[in-house]
Amino acid sequence: MSVRVRFAPSPTGLLHVGALRTVLFDFLYAKNQGGQNILRIEDTDRARYIAESEQEFVDTLHWVGITFDEGPHIGGDHGPYRQSERKEAGIYATWIDKLMDLGHAYRAFDTTQELEEMREYQQINKMPTGYFGGDWRDAPESKVEAAIAEGRPYVIRQRIPQDRTVVVEDFIRGRVEFETNTLPDPVLIKADGMPTYHFAAMVDDHLMGITHVLRGEEWIASSPNHWLLFEMFGWEKPIFVHCPVIVGADGKKLSKRHGATRVLDYAAQGYEPAALKNFIALIGWSPGDDREIMSEDELIQAFDLKGLQSSPGRFDLDKLKWLNGHRIRQMSAEALLDTVLTFISTPYTKEYWINFVEENPMPNKAPVIGVDVWARLNRLREAAERDRAYV
Template sequence: MVRVRYAPSPTGSPHVGNIRTALFNYLMARRHGGQFIVRIEDTDKAREVPGAVEEILESLRWLGLTWDEGPDVGGPYGPYFQSQRLDLYHKRVEELIASGHAYRCYCTPEELAEMREFQRINKLPTGYDRRCRFRKPEELERLAAEGRPSVVRLAMPLEGTIVFEDSIRGRVEVESKLVDDQVLLKADGYPTYHLANVVDDHEQGITHVIRGDEWISSTPKHVVLYRAFGWELPVFAHAPIIKGPDGAKLSKRHGDTRCLDYREKGYLGAAVANFIALIGWSPGDDREKMSLREMEEAFSIERIQPNPGVFDITKLQWLNGVYIRDLNASELYDTVRQYHETTQDPEYRQSKAAQTLGKAFEEFSREYVTSALLLEQERVRLLSDFAEASEFFFDEEYEYDPNGVAKWFGQEYVVRLFEFVIENLPGAALSVEEAEGLVNGAADALGLAKRAEAIHPLRVALTGRTKGPGLFELMSVLGPDRIRRRLERTLALIREGAFAS
């Protein structure tokens, strides 16, 4: 059975590259009917960030990912926090020392700093010079008796070539003598990533190790460890880095941020999962919108590209808009309301439009709010866009676009246009077809050459804007009473000279 793991360190918030690793592992497991494990690699206590574990798990949930084993659900191979598995690592280290594949190093920080400075001055390759590896046994016994702190280092082969197959990059060969004797166990008793990673992957039955290619240079050390223990190697797959559209390393200026920041900004988890999974992986066709289930069915390591993937925030915004447009009326209302009530994005929360939308959810009917949101559904890219886009539906004290006022409210026919519409409004509901007939009738009655000469000033009068949803559709949503009030308000302002330049 395929068993894969996502093993983040709780030293910060998960970002795009880290989350893509989780997605690839999840998709691999689901594609093959296997198991997806979450393991928290919390051995670097000095850098651990409070709340990071909770944020990691919440990020996965928001993207729609579930796991079969992990810190919150348990499983047969726990515990799933490395800090709770120290006895196991100590046992395995002693086995390595006993077999000659590891040794204790008593070098002090001052000695190591002096060593690096010597190498720098003499332009030598940097790295540990293995002095403790070749100390006489009696000297090592003396240092231990003195109580000098020690670490345990991996005894890398001093000759030969380390070879392994990578499912994305193919055959990889590295000269053994060029690889440093890596620290496996630190002086504080905690393992380094290299030891804990290999021991846990074996103990937890991991069959495929899918991770970022920043780890490919460490894989020769891991291969040596597997062989020292006499364990079978897993399948390795190192996914390429992610770059911005300009070819530079992905950074905040490209839109890279903590995963849950996308939720706060108004992205849908399904859209973000879809977008991130397709950075560097292809299903083999030209599909750009894929559900999690569709990606599960199509995923294969072989289709992960060896070249860097590109993170294009503009494309993510477009795809998010596609997902928003796929929501039905009930889903749209619930999704926008949930976003409005839960987001902590300061820019959104402080905006007048968001405050107006909040009042709308409380004061207007679900039917009216839904109708307004549906009209804006085709035009937004983010859930946060709905507040500003729909504000005029819920605020009758809206401001008028000065360009629209200058262009249309000075026309000699505009007062008669508004009066005609008011006089001919039906008493109850107004359908889209009736709204169109009313505007056409006004244009004909006033002898306007083009229907647009009636549409544009009516839009400005009813919404304060020059652009937006179709006029007839928004008139139908507003209904006769709101249309009447808004046109009467506009007429009053015109007569008062409020728009005079």
């Protein structure tokens, strides 16, 4: 089996640490196995869509040094690679029609008010919340046809089977069981005709031949719906790998106060891509020994899904600074000077340095690397701030 993995971001914001770890694991595993790494843009949430986000993803991954074998900017045999384009090509309409013909999906014409009233009733009576069929799951065809004739808007929902135990096989956790009577019927096609993640991603994973789905453990709760969808179509299931959450050094939910931020901000602060990759790879994964400093080639050679941990991975900014400082101190003085000069001229840091120079004027002097500065550097930014010869 040729390994095929995918990174499928939604262009609704910036690329952060959690997403970077997912795509890095994809990249390392594909390289280790001689497989393919695919970029797919999941842009079906048009209300939250940000046009600039896709380009930021591309710029960020280019800076980090993560490459793809197929994608919207590369091409390939499984395109289009943007879900909006796949929707226009009729891919999702074809498969939702097949699912309805099989009896595993149905139209639901509930209004927003009706859904709110249903939710309030469930909460008041301490019932499980969600859509468990309402008036439409078992509605006669005549009622459905009448609603269509009236022009009433509708969504298409997955018909979750009743009285079953679904056993999802997760690579890290093994067997995870779900009782279907506790699972609501999820929306597959929204009222505007756009597919939801629950439908589009699974259809695309099948059609693109994805063998391993690496994603965050927050998706475990939705995994029985996805598992059932593959079963309903009679498709071979990919191997699901739900990666552990990332927490701060204090064990609490990761946030900006832990130093976690937009990935390109690390570029602006003077972190080396190699150090960042080394650091991120070791959050929730182990090479099987006590190595902490690893090159990209060493990471690729060592990367095995069996090294993924089920416990949360810790984001320790001090460790990142230490790794970055180690990378810097492996450079010669000449190489460091070239690196710093390149650093302060990149698009990701130009605005920072314009502001820094304006606020900290200093006469020009010949470029020089002070040994005392070089020995204590953890970030490239520190070199230029301590010795204005770089600016």
